Amino acid sequence: xRAIVFDGDLRYSADYPxxxxxxxxxxxxxxxxxxxNTDLEITRGYMNFRGVLGHEFxxxxxxxxxxxxxxxxxxxxxxxxxxxxxxxxRGNESHCPYRTTLGIDRRDGAMADLFTLPxxxxxxxxxxxxxxxxxxxxxxxxxxxxxxxxxxxxxERVAVVGDGKLGAMIVQVLRLTGCxxxxxxxxxERWELxxxxxxxCVPSTDVPPHPFDVVIDCTGNPAGxxxxxxxVRPRGRLVLKSxxxxxxxxxxxxxxxxxxxxxxxxxxxxxxxxxxxxxxxIETQPLISARYPLSAGLExxxxxxxxxxxxxxx
Numbered sequence: 001x002r003a004i005v006f007d008g009d010l011r012y013s014a015d016y017p018x019x020x021x022x023x024x025x026x027x028x029x030x031x032x033x034x035x036x037n038t039d040l041e042i043t044r045g046y047m048n049f050r051g052v053l054g055h056e057f058x059x060x061x062x063x064x065x066x067x068x069x070x071x072x073x074x075x076x077x078x079x080x081x082x083x084x085x086x087x088x089x090r091g092n093e094s095h096c097p098y099r100t101t102l103g104i105d106r107r108d109g110a111m112a113d114l115f116t117l118p119x120x121x122x123x124x125x126x127x128x129x130x131x132x133x134x135x136x137x138x139x140x141x142x143x144x145x146x147x148x149x150x151x152x153x154x155x156e157r158v159a160v161v162g163d164g165k166l167g168a169m170i171v172q173v174l175r176l177t178g179c180x181x182x183x184x185x186x187x188x189e190r191w192e193l194x195x196x197x198x199x200x201c202v203p204s205t206d207v208p209p210h211p212f213d214v215v216i217d218c219t220g221n222p223a224g225x226x227x228x229x230x231x232v233r234p235r236g237r238l239v240l241k242s243x244x245x246x247x248x249x250x251x252x253x254x255x256x257x258x259x260x261x262x263x264x265x266x267x268x269x270x271x272x273x274x275x276x277x278x279x280x281x282i283e284t285q286p287l288i289s290a291r292y293p294l295s296a297g298l299e300x301x302x303x304x305x306x307x308x309x310x311x312x313x314x
Contacts, residue, residue: 003052003112004297004312010043012297016052018114025116027063028074030054030314032135033110033294035304036165037220038243039103043301046245047104054111054312055103058134064119075137077121077270078102094267111297111312123270126278133284135311136169137273140282143169145268146239147177150261152214154178159212161204161228162219163187163194165287165308166241170218171199172282182208184227190308193286207231216241216265222248234258239265284309 003016021027034056042049055078061069081088081096088096102117103109125134143166152158156179160170163185171183171194182200183191184207191201202208204227211233217225218241225240225248232238238260255262276282289307292300294314304310 001113002294003108004054004294004301005051006043006053007050010053010298010301012295016112019108019116021063021116024065024118024120026061026069026074026119026122027114027116028057028059028076028110029062029114030057030059030110030112031073032131033057033312033314034135034139035300035310035312036139040301040304041220041243041245042104044245046243049104049106051103051106052108052110052112052115053103054109055101056135056138057110058125058131058137059110059314061122062114066119069119069122072122073125073131073134074122075125075134075270075274076102076117076123077141077267078104078138079267080107080118080121083120111294111314113294113314123274126274129274129277132288132311133277133282134274136282136284136287136309137270137277138267139166139169140173140273140276141268141270142166142241142266143173143268144272144276145265146170146216146241147173148268149265150214150237150239150263152177152179156180156213157210158182158214158216159184159208159228159231160216160218161185161224161231162217162242163190163201164218164220166218166220168287168308169282170216170241172197173276174216175199176281179214182212184208184231193283197283212236214239218242220244222246225250229255232258232260234260237261237263239263241265
């Protein structure tokens with residue numbers, strides 16, 4: 001089958017082996033797959049992953065143990081947990097020590113003609129949600145994890161540092177809380193949507209002088225993390241959403257002195273993300289920069305840096 005593979009080099013394969021469907025897993029034919037910053041970081045060495053890339057997808061189930069899934073249009077949670085260990089049994093499947101992660105850790109991803117994922121990870125896409133919207137479910141769920149982990153009060157001043165792919169989801173989620181929201185970024189050409197939704201947008205070269213109660217870093221680089229740390233007030237909260245291959249130097253002593261809460265935030269809930277898309281509360285169409293066929297996947301990866309969402313049609 002066709003696939004976009006990283007094995008130390010990024011390459012397109014026309015004869016990658018088709019997956020064998022394990023018991024309890026569904027065989028899925030993707031329709032659209034998104035390229036995200038994590039995919040780009042994997043090609044720079046993040047997680048030392050080898051295999052088929054891609055974890056943001058919407059697809060159709062073509063084989064499954066449960067016949068009710070056949071023909072369903074689905075999205076899927078990316079962590080395939082054992083669901084038997086103590087971590088899973090207390091409800092923390094995304095931190096299962098035995099998990100594999102779609103297109104990131106020991107599990108081939110969705111940038112191929114076919115891939116597998118446990119049926120327990122699947123969510124049916126509502127009919128009213130287009131493929132172009134559904135493919136944003138995974139990053140939207142990651143944005144929702146912020147408010148799942150930490151209550152954002154409507155009276156708080158909140159800053160999102162980074163106006164890239166994930167930042168686009170985070171600002172649209174956090175504006176629903178009614179907080180005083182500021183987006184700090186480097187791409188003013190992207191800000192019309194956020195300003196229309198009521199978010200204040202400022203360039204990273206003009207960092208606001210007043211500290212914020214909550215600061216979220218989603219820049220994907222150490223320099224952005226440094227800006228985020230600069231912006232959080234004493235006894236404020238610093239939420240880290242970035243994953244990148246580079247090393248960072250964060251002064252942990254000053255976090256202690258300022259009593260800053262440091263919150264790592266990763267994957268989030270899919271069902272609420274689909275509800276937001278179904279209700280039209282999240283705009284996705286303005287975020288799509290380009291769309292390529294799977295066979296032009298290398299061109300798509302070359303175009304993705306500096307863009308919002310580049311999609312692959314399978």
